[in-house]
Amino acid sequence: MKRKEFLQKAIPAGVMLPAMINGYSVKAFGADSPLVQALMRGYTDTDHVLVIVQLAGGNDGLNTVIPISTYSNYFNARTNVAIPQNRILPLGSSGAGLHPSMTGMNNLFSNGMLKVIQAVGYPQPNFSHFRATDIWMSASNSNQEVFSGWAGRYLNYEYPNFPTGYPNVNAPDPLAIQIGSTTTLTTQGPVVNMAMSITNPTSFYNLLNGTTDPVPNTPAGKELQFIRIVNQQTQKYSTVIRNAANAVTQQVTYPTNNSLADQLKIVARLIKGGLKTRVYMVSFGGFDTHSVQVNAADTTTGAHANLLQRVSDAIKAFQDDLQFLQVQDRVIGMTYSEFGRRIKSNSSTGTDHGAAAPMFLFGSKIENGVLGNNPTIPANATVNDNVPMQYDFRSVYSTILEKWFCLDKTVVDGLYPPNINAQLQSLPLFKSGLVCNAVTPPPPVSDKIIWNYPHPFSNSTEITFKTQGGHTLIQIIDTLGRVIATLLEKDYTSATTDKITFNSEGLPTGVYYARLQNGVIQKVWPMLKVR
Secondary structure: OOHHHHHHHOOOOOOOOOOEEOOEEEEEEOOOOOOOOOOOOOOEOOOOEEEEEEEOOOOOHHHOEEEOOOHHHHHHHOOOOOOOHHHOEEOOOOOEEEOOOOHHHHHHHHOOOEEEEEEEEOOOOOOOHHHHHHHHHHOOOOOOOOOOOHHHHHHHHHOOOOOOOOOOOOOOOOOEEEEOOOOOHHHEOOOOEOEEOOOOHHHOOEOOOOEOOOOOOOHHHHHHHHHHHHHHHHHHHHHHHHHHHHOOOOOOOOOOOOHHHHHHHHHHHHHHOOOOOOEEEEEEOOOOOOOOOOEOOEOOOOHHHHHHHHHHHHHHHHHHHHHHOOOHHHEEEEEEOOOOEOOOOOOOOOOOEOOOEEEEEEOOOEOOEEEOOOOOOOOOOOOOOOOOOOEEHHHHHHHHHHHHOOOOHHHHHHOOOOOOHHHOOOOOOEOOOOOOOOEOOOOOHHHOOEEEEOOOEOOEEEEEEEEOOEEEEEEEEOOOOOEEEEEEEEEEOOOEEEEEEEEOOOOOOEEEEEEEEEOOEEEEEEEEEOO
């Protein structure tokens, strides 16, 4: 990777906010992950919030949501880790049940606030932790290498001029917030990472006051200026985060010795504290249970049981807190893991990397129930047998974007890489009567540096751009991150506004990005091609 690419992609994503809340550092993400930006000022008016809970390591779905209706095949396939049938917590009359340690989430189900989606995955699953995680975060097919996140592409669609001019009066708060020490591909935009963060505000010039030292007119100087812009934004975001946290002085009691609960407590506090942030990301690891997944003497206990109990208790406390804080109708949550485990257990009282697994959605606006059938389990399962996919995980993403964040389906479809849209379904995830807010018009053209008309377009569109003079470059980038055309590369003698035509004949429908580079300025403008 070239130095400039490293600076643009890695540095904004990896710097820690100075704000500490309950002992956890808080990362503020600029305009990125699959979601964050119709979410603030953008083109869509909504106060809805999504909380993404990553269960890192590959959760064993068959011991999480247990097939009661086909229990004998389940037991025969994994006798050394199987949960006794009389200990399973039934999910109504669905023929499925939860692990006995998940009493909190079973309570949410009884109270109409939990959706279980059976066997979620994608075609041709990958069993590598790193690659599978990338697929879930980028929303790509397993044979596509995509260098942007599903939420990052969405945020770039809503805020094409980021990072210049943020925060501002209309968008004063972080677009997304992650609790934790690492950032993810989810928030990578098509050219730059949308994540906002900073290590130490006292050592980076006068960021809080919006001033920076001059930089030399060299490539290194331009890169330094870019870093300073990102640092300045993140420091301002850290101020509003602290103010929001300090505005809440009373919450329900969360379980102790539970890092996921600690993170979700912060999220509830920030939502109630008034942040306009629409996506929160938290992570809880340890689910790579190849060995000693259970205690041999009692399979309802052990490492996996402890993990599931912490997840269940944390989510139940979080939902109780949202209700106590009177913000429960604005918030939904979603869990995911990069893959499930094999049907047959191994000889080490564990399970190996598998394919599809259940997802949970929770909240007062979630349609309660179990979506899908219990996984098909062969009578004589082998070590190579996997849970087959019933639902594509990107159908979950697209349904949330369309029904919860009120995006037009045409826009949602355009945010995915090629050859995916035909696979997507609109799923029954939300209670009837859920109403989307009105769509607001885009910001005035005068606020933009690059834009196109018509938008959306069919075969060709005219791209208008402003240059300050000097070397000016306009490229067209697809959702895979590839430069498919260079429309313009020239030196202008003075500042001006100019136009150029993009002819897309022969290209598939979907989102394309017009990238303007002019001196230290670079902007990415999304353009939607339709039939």
